[in-house]
Every structure is written in structure tokens, then in C-alpha cells.
Amino acid sequence: MDQRVTDVINKAREGVPPTYDEVLMLLELDEASPEATAVRGAANDLVRERTGNAGILLGQVGIDVYPCEADCQFCSFAKSTTCFTGHTTMPVDEVVERAKEFARGGDLYAFYLMTMNSFKEDYVLECIRAVRAALPATTKLIGNFGDSDASFWKKAKEAGLDGIYHVKRLGEGTLTEIPPERREATIRAAWESGLSVQDCCEPIGAETSNEDIATRLFEIQAHGREYGLHDCAGVMKRNGVPGTPFEGLQNEITNMRLGLIGAIECFVMVDQEDFPWMAVHEPNVVSLMSGANAIWAETGFNPRDTSEDTSAGRGLDVPAVREMFYQAGFRKLVLGDGSTVELTPEYMAQKIAEG
Ligand code: SF4
Incomplete structure (x- = not known):
């Protein structure tokens, strides 16, 4: 075992984050090396100890789709490469039905509404109001929307939005x-309007440099210190979406590498006053054994999928995500109001019986 890695792990156990150079050293590890296994295992132990071996179950629905002018080269909706045409908006009633379906099991921490880069404010505010009224008080409502200003975020907050997922992406x-x-x-505008903010190191591709990843991880650390990441920090890998310049597995990192990066992020965040839930996307067991404890079920439109409804493509449903937590040894789910449910065999059997 490389002594430098042992030293970083021991520091993290004492609540001291690694330096930038130490993060670079960890990112350079072979993902299948004993050192990488030790880093993932240490992050797993650290996070489970801090949370009482708990996770949070999240759900997201994509509510509109069009060839998006932001033209992100990794996205299935980018105007230059997308196979989607026209502008399709999910009716508000359907958005509400999807939200209720996600929350039906009574153990959903947060439900996310996702739009493209630009969006119709009135439609989104209507969705927020209707979904908030339909969700239980134990489930938070989060927006994964395009850019906007304080006047919109204040209205969104009044309509019932709790926070946003918004990221300066790689x-x-x-x-x-x-x-x-x-x-x-x-x-900043959303934060100053009273919304919580979530951050993530994404989307990580095979060619993403260790320097860029390290820089982003320390931005998330700084962001957590300034704003507090009460819901989530996290990592997400880039999928090789067909038709995009990054098509194919050769452009993707493995879940072992994603797990390592997520574990390093846990170390970077280790001295945060309000230690965030550590998300990973897409859900995978390697990451859940490496410090991640927040994963999404998905339905509707999805930038990583060419299927019109990701629940028929890449997206997992709530029972599959719950099962993944259980099989990864988690014994509690925390809800948006801080209450908990025990992930016992009896609870799992009850949820399967409920369908
Ligand atoms: S990732 Fe979002 S902002 Fe970028 S092209 Fe896709 S939908 Fe638009």
C-alpha cells in the first residue's frame, strides 16, 4: 500500500480533507489497485458512520423537450445532433400523476422537475404548485431548470419549490x-431567494483531465462552505449518448472510476459543517459501496437517453432504486423532513406486495 494514500485516508478519518495535490494523486490511481479499493472502502465506512448507514431516494421527471439551443455536446437534446424534433411539453396533470407515483411508497426524499435550458415560466410555476400540492410533506420539491434570475426564483419558492440542482458543468x-x-x-440568485442549492461534479468523461476534476471538487467544497449543500453533492459520469460526439463506451469512465472519484469527493467534503448526502448518477452498486448514498429513479425526458420516456430506457423506477439500496447493505432511508424508515426485509416485502 502506498503510504501517501494511507496518510490521506487517515487524515479523512480525522475530519481533515486532502490538499489539491493529494486529490490529484488519488485521481491518478489505477481504479483496480489496492489503493483505490482502500479509498473507496474508507469513504464507504466514513459516510455510513456519519449517517447511521442511511441513504436518500430521489425521483426525477423530465417535463419538456425540444432541440436545445445550449447545444451541450454530451446531451441527447443538443440542437446540433438531437433526433428529437418540435417542442413537447408534458401536461401538468401527467406531471402530477408521475410525482404521485414516485411518492406512492412513502419513502421519497425529494422529487425533481427537469426542463431544458430555456423554459416557460408560467408552465413551470403551474407544475410546481400542482406537484407541491400532490406530494406528501415528507418529500422535498427540487427544480433542475435552466438559468434564470431572482424574480423567477422568488416566485418558484412561493409556489412551493424547496431548492435547485444547478451546476457549472465540466x-x-x-x-x-x-x-x-x-x-x-x-x-447565487436562487440561493439569495431562499432556495437550497445542490452541486455535482459532472459530466465526467474518459478524456476529462484529473486537474479539471480536482478543480471542480474544490469548487464544490467552496460552494458547500459558502452556501451549505444541505441536500446533495455528488458525481455523475457522462454516458456515450448515440449521435453525440461522445458516442460509445470508449468515451465513458467505468463505475469503478466513478466510485473512486465519488470517494475522493467524500474526503474533500469531510470537514463540512453540514455534511451533504453524496449522490451518484447513474445509480450503481460500486458507488454505493464507495461513499455514495443518494440515487435517482427517473421518468420522462432524459438528456442521457434517446428514449422519449427514460423509464423505458436508461432510467430505473423507485422499486429498483430501493432494492439497490437494500442489496448494498443500507438499513435506513431518510425522508425530506428528516424522518426515517427502516430498510428491513419486512419493509422490502411490504413494498413488493404493494406493487
Ligand atoms: S444538457 Fe440541458 S442545457 Fe444542455 S443541451 Fe441538454 S437540455 Fe439543453
């Missing part, structure tokens, strides 16, 4: 048409 402004400053301005 390659923002070069792989996308969105200036990074615009993403940052949106995050």
Missing part, C-alpha cells in the same frame, strides 16, 4: 453554449 462554455458565469449567477 467543459461549461466549451462543450456547451452556456457561459460558466451565467450558471454561477443563477446559483
